[in-house]
Amino acid sequence: MGNEKSKNQSRSEMPYFVHETAIVDGGAEIGEGTKVWHFSHVTKGAKIGRNCNLGQNVFIADGVVIGSNVKIQNNVSVYKGTIVEDDVFLGPSCVLTNVTNPRSQVVRRGLYEKTVLRRGTTVGANATIVCGIELGRYCFIAAGAVVAKDVADYALMAGVGAKQVGWMSRHGIRLGEPDKKEIMVCPESGYRYKEVEPGVLRCLDLDEEAPLPADKAVGKICYDDFKNTLG
Numbered sequence: 001m002g003n004e005k006s007k008n009q010s011r012s013e014m015p016y017f018v019h020e021t022a023i024v025d026g027g028a029e030i031g032e033g034t035k036v037w038h039f040s041h042v043t044k045g046a047k048i049g050r051n052c053n054l055g056q057n058v059f060i061a062d063g064v065v066i067g068s069n070v071k072i073q074n075n076v077s078v079y080k081g082t083i084v085e086d087d088v089f090l091g092p093s094c095v096l097t098n099v100t101n102p103r104s105q106v107v108r109r110g111l112y113e114k115t116v117l118r119r120g121t122t123v124g125a126n127a128t129i130v131c132g133i134e135l136g137r138y139c140f141i142a143a144g145a146v147v148a149k150d151v152a153d154y155a156l157m158a159g160v161g162a163k164q165v166g167w168m169s170r171h172g173i174r175l176g177e178p179d180k181k182e183i184m185v186c187p188e189s190g191y192r193y194k195e196v197e198p199g200v201l202r203c204l205d206l207d208e209e210a211p212l213p214a215d216k217a218v219g220k221i222c223y224d225d226f227k228n229t230l231g
Contacts, residue, residue: 031068049086067119081112081131088117091125091143098131119209120170137208140168153208154193154201167201169193170212171219173226187226189216
């Protein structure tokens with residue numbers, strides 16, 4: 001196996017890294033600083049942003065659009081019809097689909113359903129995302145969940161089929177009960193969150209599209225340290 005890009009450009013000249021066992025087809029677009037690891041395959045027509053990380057055995061199909069700073073863990077396939085915005089995390093062996101009613105005898109090429117993962121989404125290990133839905137900004141899909149409906153920003157989803165069981169902060173910490181002013185505080189960042197209308201959560205201290213400040217972008221506390229206070 002090899003990388004088709006290397007026929008015309010040496011690996012040392014590339015603005016991104018491709019492992020010698022990975023394949024990047026001609027016509028794929030990959031941003032500066034991105035890394036494509038062992039046995040992964042990026043196909044013609046795929047577009048990947050800057051500073052992404054594709055783990056072992058990752059497949060990116062033609063027409064897929066992936067933003068910047070996206071982390072895709074081992075054994076994940078991203079199929080045509082999928083849009084992945086910036087800062088998304090796809091956990092090991094999670095499943096993304098593009099046809100709701102597949103049949104081997106019925107050809108549905110060209111009928112792929114659009115699935116959108118908005119900025120900051122986390123999809124846990126072995127979770128399944130049924131196609132044709134939108135996962136809201138900074139939502140958090142628990143490991144093993146099966147999601148078949150649209151998900152709100154910051155929603156914590158768990159179970160089969162997945163239901164909302166709480167809210168997660170931008171830092172990935174489950175938010176506790178609101179205070180008298182209906183405000184919830186992330187215990188790691190100190191950012192305040194409020195349900196501005198039923199089912200719509202917003203951060204009061206940082207716009208959802210703004211990057212994290214440098215002092216907030218490095219985790220300092222293990223999640224286990226929060227468990228006793230989260231209920």
